[in-house]
Amino acid sequence: MRLIFTILSILLFSFLKAQTVIEMTHPGDANLVLLEVDKPEDADIIVYKTDKKEEYEEWNCKWKFKKWGFSNFSVYLTKNPNDSLLNDEEMGVQYSIQGRIYFTNNKEEAGYKTPGFQLEGVLRRTTTNTSKEATESKKKVLEKEKDEE
Numbered sequence: 001m002r003l004i005f006t007i008l009s010i011l012l013f014s015f016l017k018a019q020t021v022i023e024m025t026h027p028g029d030a031n032l033v034l035l036e037v038d039k040p041e042d043a044d045i046i047v048y049k050t051d052k053k054e055e056y057e058e059w060n061c062k063w064k065f066k067k068w069g070f071s072n073f074s075v076y077l078t079k080n081p082n083d084s085l086l087n088d089e090e091m092g093v094q095y096s097i098q099g100r101i102y103f104t105n106n107k108e109e110a111g112y113k114t115p116g117f118q119l120e121g122v123l124r125r126t127t128t129n130t131s132k133e134a135t136e137s138k139k140k141v142l143e144k145e146k147d148e149e
Contacts, residue, residue: 019056019122020071021063027085027095030076032119034101040109043102044117048110061110073122077101 024030037043048055048062056064078086078097086095099119104110112118 019058019063021065022068022071022074023065024074024076027076027078027083028088028093029074031073032075032098032122033086033095034075034077034099035081035097036077036079037100037102040102040104040113042100044099044114045112045119046102046104046109048104048107050107055107061112062107 027033040046045061049065050056050062051064055062076085076095081097086097087093088095099117
């Protein structure tokens with residue numbers, strides 16, 4: 001039993017460390033519905049597709065697309081904002097587009113372009129703002145929380 005638990009833990013750790021994606025053919029089967037745009041300036045997120053393990057384990061908008069198996073999340077990609085599959089009249093469901101995506105061949109371009117934009121369930125590396133203003137703001141929040149207690 002311990003051996004099975006250890007093996008499953010190792011598999012889960014390696015699975016969580018990567019940024020693997022499966023593209024779905026219907027929006028109802030996907031975790032995310034994204035509009036694929038033609039220009040990087042129109043995108044919320046720019047993604048670099050890769051098969052190199054050391055790249056897609058970075059998380060920073062470097063995704064490995066898989067055909068089947070386990071993945072971190074699944075996406076439905078459409079180039080048409082009026083895609084007929086987004087409106088399922090029979091079931092009474094309207095799928096909304098959760099962001100605009102652009103795929104690049106230059107891994108240096110990969111990243112989030114819209115400030116504050118976030119895709120639910122997508123791992124993201126962030127940086128800490130250590131500016132004087134950020135430090136003062138954090139201090140004020142901590143003082144306010146302390147006063148409320």
